[in-house]
Structures are given as structure tokens and as C-alpha cells.
Amino acid sequence: MSCELVERDLDTYLDGELDTESSAAIREHVRTCAACHRQFAGREALARLVRGAPYYSAPHRLQARVLAQSTRSSSVRRLVAWAAAAVLVLSVGSGIALWGPASSRGNAVADEVVNSHVRSLMANHLFDVQSTDLHTVKPWFLGKLDFSPPVVDLASKGFPLIGGRLDYVGGRTVAALVYQRQKHTINVLVSPVGDDRSAGDLAVTVRGFNVRHWIHEGMSFWAVSDLNSAELGEFANALQAS
């Protein structure tokens, strides 16, 4: 691969949007070409800097206002619906029907996994045990489950473990391990294969969340996050390699 091509495709590569073959060619070139390596390192450093920019979370009062709006508009809707007898109910119902099949088109378990993720974030019930120390998190699961989930810290790969909890997915209790990447939370739900009939690797998007599934040493893993698909893939690889 020529330096011009590397320069052209460098951003696409770093954004995780380049095909596997060209990505390998870039990695190979950058290893041997000092000039391109400098360029590469510069762009990587820039990305790290920019990702450290402030993340502005929604103020609580905004959340409260939006919730109030949602409740108000739905009760108004109910009143109108009663009065207009079923006409509006039908249209609201069909709205949900249109939306429903789209979300169940993927995997039913993936849907449940996303629900679990959303629940954990919204109810502020992310942890039963909050610790960055895996020697605290691992024993916490002892006796609470009929299996022992593999607990590893991936802080060195940029995904620190921040805690764990029990969750309920697919009709059984599962171990939920919580990791973080910058401001993004990653939930990993682990249970023994066997209960989970989902076949091997899967990468889908459900309601704006990226979901990955894989099976490793007899355990079924579901990772879910609002992190982009490429970085969630990186996370999945790091977890499988550990």
C-alpha cells in the first residue's frame, strides 16, 4: 500500500469503517513507514484528546420536565380517546404495532438484554456490588448463582470493570458485569449455555443500542451498550482474549 493511500484511508481505518483487508494493509504499512506512523500516532492522540472533551449529561430538571410532558400528553390522549371512542385508540395502537415488529425482528433475547440495560440505567440500579476490584466483584457472586461467571478487569484495554449485579433474563438469573468506556456503560450478561438457545456470534442494533452475543467456554455472553459497534466489538474481543 502506498503512502498516499494510507493517508487517504487513515481516518476511515481509525474510525473502524475500513474493510478488513485494507485495515491489515494499513497496519502493515504503518509498522514499517516512519512518516505514516507519525501521522497515525498524531491522529490517534487527537482522537484520545477529543474523547476527553466534556460530556454534558441532561440536568435532572430537564429529565423531570420531559417525564411530566410524556405523562401529561398520554393522559390527555386517553381522555380524547374515551370521548372519540376508539378512533384514536386504534391509531395509537397501530403506531405501536408498526413499531413492535421492527424491534422483535432481531432476536427476542437481544430485546430482553436491551431492556435489562435500560432498566439498569434508568432505575439507577446498575450495581449490587460496586467496585473496580475484581477480587471484590468475583466473590460477591458466590452462592448467589448456580454457576461462576468469569470476572476480569479490562482497565488496561480501556474498559475498566466498575461493578456487578444479578439480573433476570430469558427466565433465569444471570450475572451482570458492568464495564465502562469513557461515559458509556457496557452491561455484560453471563449465563451458562444451554438455557440460552441463541446460536453463536451475533451483532445487532436494538433501539439504538449495540448488542453483541458470543459463546466462550460454555458460557453465553451478551454485551450491550450505546457505545458504537466497532468499539463494542473491540471490547468483545478483549473479553474473549482475557
Added chain:
Amino acid sequence: MRARVFEETVLPHLDAAFNYARWLARNDADAEDVVQDACVRAMRYFSSLRDDNARAWLFTIVRNTWYSRGSRKGNVADATPFRDDGQDQRADHALDPEERLLQQHTVALVRGALERLPVDFREVIVLREIEGLSYREIAAVVGVPIGTVMSRLARARERLQTVLTLASHTESLR
């Protein structure tokens, strides 16, 4: 029922919506107004959410709300006073005071550089680097072809790299 489905689908992305709006508006008050309006619209158009990407869908609505408010001011930095909110909680408390100061200083530099980017460049950087959207998702939110997303990203990065390299260079001369 509908309210609950809405809350479960849209509210988890409220932080992301606010972050995007805050980077567009560059101040809290406008960002809050934009997100609140956007949520009202989102509720109204909720049944138009056909695919599974509620986050990108909400970003699109936030963006349209922002532009329809005529909020697009000049491209130069506004006079938002410096606030260090959100930085303390990000600061790694394992760092010693000097390192922490340096980290906060770097964050302020990056924030300033981002805020001075023209909004067309700023939003693609925020969506890509901070919100982690794919090229395809950004193209859908911004309403331009993927090629335009790529060229805007490239130009934004060139500018940022120049500004930030210059800043750190000036620092070291001091």
C-alpha cells in the same frame, strides 16, 4: 402504554440528546430548551420510529429542532463563560494535584478548540468521537451523503490538530 413505551425508548438517550444539543448551542439554557422541544416532537412523531435506532432518530429530531429555532448563530465562539462543571467528576482522583490541574487544563483547551469549530464540523466530530456514531448514522442525522461526513470529519480533524498542536507548542515556549 404509549407513554411508557416512549419513556423506555427515548429517555435512555436523554443524556446523549442533551450532550449533542449542548455542543450545538454551546450553552446550557438553549440546549435544555432544544431538548425539551425535541422531546415533544419525538412524542408526536413516535410512531414514525420504524427502525431500531432510537438514538440516531432522537439526534435527528434534536438537530432539526435546533435549526428550526433559528438558533444557528455565527460560527465564532460565543461568550460562554468558562465553567469547569463535568470536569471534576471526570478527573482521575488517583492523580496528584499537579497532574489533575494539567488534565483539567487540557480538557479546557480541547473544549475551546471544539467550540470554535464551525458548527458543521463540530457536530460531526461530536457525533463520531463523543457519541460514537458510525458514518452511516451521522449521514442520516445530518442529512448529507457519507462522503460529505468523511470530508467534514477530515477537515475538522485537520483544524483541531493544528489548533491543539499550536496551543501545546505555545505552552511549552512559555
